[in-house]
Amino acid sequence: MPRVTIALLKDDKTQYRDIRFKLEGVRTAASYVRNAEVGLVVAPEYFFRDPNQNDLKNYHVSRDEKTRIQDSLLDVSRDFPNVVLAPGTVAWKQPTSDRPRFVSEVALKGSSQGYFDHSVGMTALNKSVSMSLTALTQSGNPLFALGPPPVSHLLYNTLYLYHDGHYWGLDKQGDFHESSSDKVLVYEHGAMLQELRVNGYRLRFGLEICLDHVNGRLAQHLQGTGEGPVDLHVIMSDFAFNKAQHFCARDGGAVVHASTKERAVEISKRYIEVDHPSGGTQVLDTKKGVLRPFKPSLGPQSSVAPTNVGGFWVRPLLHNKRVTNVFQNVGGTYVNQRVEHQLGEYFTLTGVNLR
Secondary structure, three states: OOEEEEEEEOOOOOOOOOHHHHHHHHHHHHHHOOOOOEEEEEEOOOOEOOOOOOOHHHOOEOHHHHHHHHHHHHHHHHHOOOEEEEEOEEEEEEEHHHOHHHHHHOEEOOOOOOOOOOOOOOOOOOOEEOOOHHHHOEOOEOHHHOOOOOOOEEEEEEEEEEEOOEEEEEEOOOOOOOOEOOEEEEEOOOOEEEEEEEOOEEEEEEEEEOHHHHOOHHHHHHHHHOOOOEEEEEEEEOOOOOOHHHOOEEEEEEEEEEEOOOOOOEEEEEEEEEEOOOOOEEEEEOOOOEEEEOOHHHOOOOOOOOEEEOOEEEEEEEEOOOEEEEEEEEOOEEEEEEOOEEEOOOEEEEEEEOO
16 A cells, blocks of 8 residues: 655635635645655645635635636646645635526525534435525525525535546535525535545545534445445544544544644643742753743643642643644554654645555
8 A cells, every 4th residue: 555645734814815825835735745656735624715805604706716726726636647636625606696496496494594404414416505495485486586586695615626637526515604694505415435546556535524524424424325434534624623433544544634723732742831839830841851931832731630749730731743633543543643844834744654
């Protein structure tokens, strides 16, 4: 089995917002992993969104802008055919008037907030849309018999997987406050399974977006169909905690989670927080044997219970400088993988030897 080299892109939502910059970032990341046995570039949810908007409900770019993003990423995929791209999701929208037949035929749900309706299963054949029943119909008549629609746009939060100049799409299923009174989220299957032949290796990918991972959509699908676990389980979120019970990598496979906030951490053996009886906090650098003032950059206070040593309360610090949100399944235990290279503030490289 191959060694997978993963370029994990970051998105803190305050820097590097420009779409063109992000497209160049994907190309740069792909160039770093181009000579790997298998190269994988992954970015968080909403990686491509309106850079001028801070409100989740207004992230969505136009369909034309979404197409331009796709075309640019397809160019990257053609230039680096042995690299798999999962560069986050694209938040985009289209006018309701563009899909009159769809709007008149969808399964209408009664939530004006657009929350996910768990009655819509992964095996549903038709797309569904969560929107206000009264906003769309009156006495059972289709929406467009009523004149101008009160719902102006259909929203999509779409993951595109690229390889060798081809792509496959997945719409997010779980709506987490993304809809509004005049815009609604279109959703369908909450997980994607895709088998690819990459550089001669046949690999099964499973992909999920944020709330769909929290709800275990991929795990439910695999359990319902009897299909086995995947080689690589890719998650992108803004943001979701790691749900190990929903990880779906086979033994020897790996989970890759690109998130805007959640990162795996380890208990540092080098830095120990010391609370003095007289008040105040210092950090003991066990490598250098010196005390120094606590700095937030060393990591947040840990949840590890402190220990009283000679009247001093001490505890290890949680430290995330050299670990990443990549896990390998080793005999049923998911082992966190370490960062191999930190390439500026924009992305990290991590390698996993699939077995």
